[in-house]
Amino acid sequence: MxxxxxxxxxxxxxxxxxxxxxxxxxxxxxxxxxxxxxxxxxxxxxxxKVRGAYCKMAELSEEEKQKGVIACSAGNHAQGVALAAQKGNIPAMICIPEGAPISKVEATKKYGAQVVLVKGAYDDAYQKALELQKETGRTFIHPFDDxxxxxxxxxxxxxxxxxxxxxxxxxxxxxxxxxxxxxxxxxxxxxxxxxxxxxxxxxxxxxxxxxxxxxxxxxxxxxxxxxxxxxxxxxxxxxxxxxxxxxxxxxxxxxxxxxxxxxxxxxxxxxxxxxxxxxxxxxxxxxxxxxxxxxxxxxxxxxxxxxxxxxxxxxxxxKAGRTANFTIALTDKPGELQRVSTIVADLGANVVAVHHDRADENMAVNACFLKLTMETRDHEQVEEIRKALVEAGYEVTEIH
Known part of the structure; x- marks a missing residue:
């Protein structure tokens, strides 16, 4: 209780x-x-996670400590158990989903724990840990239900x-x-x-x-x-x-x-x-x-x-409107990129990437899609740029 x-x-x-x-x-x-x-x-x-793991392991008997512990984790509980095991000189084996961030896996190993990578999500690692617990007699350190x-x-x-x-x-x-x-x-x-x-x-x-x-x-x-x-x-x-x-x-x-x-x-x-x-x-x-x-x-x-x-x-x-990707349909002729760039610059945005696409089969032979990636202030500025381009006669086909 x-x-x-x-x-x-x-x-x-x-x-x-x-x-x-x-x-x-x-x-x-x-x-x-x-x-x-x-x-x-x-x-x-x-x-x-170190709080719960350490408290649980501090309650183990000497016999349980000698047999060692086993745990399952997406990464953070693993590190908590590994640190507690290191401080208590307790052997630790930890099952971690193979998709867990590499930084969490490596940090767990650095504390001295044995890591077992398991295919799937946390719950798959949990089932594997239960299997190994029965085989080894180690004490299971549950990540939350204890x-x-x-x-x-x-x-x-x-x-x-x-x-x-x-x-x-x-x-x-x-x-x-x-x-x-x-x-x-x-x-x-x-x-x-x-x-x-x-x-x-x-x-x-x-x-x-x-x-x-x-x-x-x-x-x-x-x-x-x-x-x-x-x-x-x-x-x-x-x-x-x-x-x-x-x-x-x-x-x-x-x-x-x-x-x-x-x-x-x-x-x-x-x-x-x-x-x-x-x-x-x-x-x-x-x-x-x-x-x-x-x-x-x-x-x-x-x-x-x-x-x-x-x-x-x-x-x-x-999500915050701080970056925007525009796709603009325009005629492929000299000066068009400069005109578009001037509109964008005058409204205070910064173009960080430019790509011309002339290969789309749905456009005219003398047309192209201009794809711009911009640094913007917010969604309001993105909308200002869209309106300015449309008013200048350009077709904005996509914004994301």
Whole structure:
């Protein structure tokens, strides 16, 4: 059974292991609300997961420690277990989906854990870990559906109330539900008036569906850039705690998550992975009511692969109207490119790529498609450029 005493005990166990991460006021994200960021992306291992993993492993008997532990993870729990194992001199084997970011896999190996890559998603790694647990007799360290693990994650709730006693709402990422279960239990036990909202990816809404429909459901597949919360089925314990203590669960799209990652980089100089940015995405895109309120967005992790980060930034720029791709039909004659470039420049945009397409069979022999990629200010400027080109007699066939 999860109790407040367990969470306080977890805080004591973690005091020399996990950081009490900063709570940062983020004025630029939403001028109409007081948004604070709980920066678990700056935690040791780059994620909150070390809290629950360490608390669980601190409770193991000497015999269990000698036999070792086994876990499954999309990457962050893996690092938490690996670090705890390193500190306790415990052998660790961790099953990770083969599609997990390389940076997370390599970081886990550096802590000394044995990594087993498994085809498929998190749930496939979970099944493999259960098989290996039976074969080896190791103790299974569940990433979310365990009271000790949940208590460890709940220490974040204690810290938030200590850092911002008059908080109105806390927005928390949700995968299997261990983080929000612990945070919601701690906050509702000490401040019942504070709202607790969960956020899932629209491509992996397992807890969202379970709570909305009133029963557990397993998704057939998941697809999201937020790999840390790409879970097909929530936990039994976490589901019950979410039903009781969480006010609402919402979803965000990958485009919204990309925009949130970009906003955190530009406005707050913080790197968040997809799962770590979903709470900020919910606040930015009005998925929960934050206007005029003191709201904490829990940035749960920052372990994003740099290759993925590059793609996410590009997607975020497109979503925000900061980059635009125009396809313009025009007559292929001298001076046309200069005329178009002048229109774009006069409106303050910057052309970064140009491509002439003369091979399309649907256009006239003396025509071409001019494809421009531009750096723009926002969607309003993109529309200004479109109108100016049309008024100058050009046909804009596509904008994206």
């Amino acid at each position: 999860l109790t407040l005493d367990k969470i306080y005990h977890a805080a004591y166990v973690l005091k020399n292991v996990a950081r009490k991460t900063d709570l940062i006021y983020a004025q630029k994200l939403r001028p109409d609300a007081r948004i604070y960021l709980k920066t678990e992306n700056l935690q040791v291992t780059g994620s909150f 009271d000790e693990v949940i208590a460890g994650q709940g220490t974040i709730g204690l810290e938030i109330l200590d850092q911002l006693p008059d908080v109105d709402a806390v927005i928390v990422p949700v995968g299997g539900g261990g983080l929000i279960a612990g945070v919601a239990y701690a906050i509702k036990s000490l401040n019942p008036h504070c709202k607790v909202y969960g956020v899932q990816s629209a491509g992996a809404p397992s807890m969202f569906n379970a709570v909305k429909h009133g029963h557990m459901e397993e998704l057939k597949s998941v697809a999201t850039i937020a790999d840390g919360i790409a879970v097909k089925k929530p936990g039994d314990i976490t589901y019950e705690l979410c039903k009781k203590y969480v006010d609402d669960i919402v979803t965000v799209t990958d485009d919204e998550v990309s925009s949130a990652i970009l906003a955190l980089i530009e406005e707050q100089k913080l790197i968040a992975e997809g799962a770590g940015a979903v709470a900020v995405a919910a606040a930015l895109f009005n998925k929960v009511d934050v206007v005029g309120k003191r709201v904490v967005c829990l940035v749960s992790g920052g372990n994003i692969d740099v290759n993925i980060l590059s793609r996410v930034i590009t997607r975020g720029l497109l």
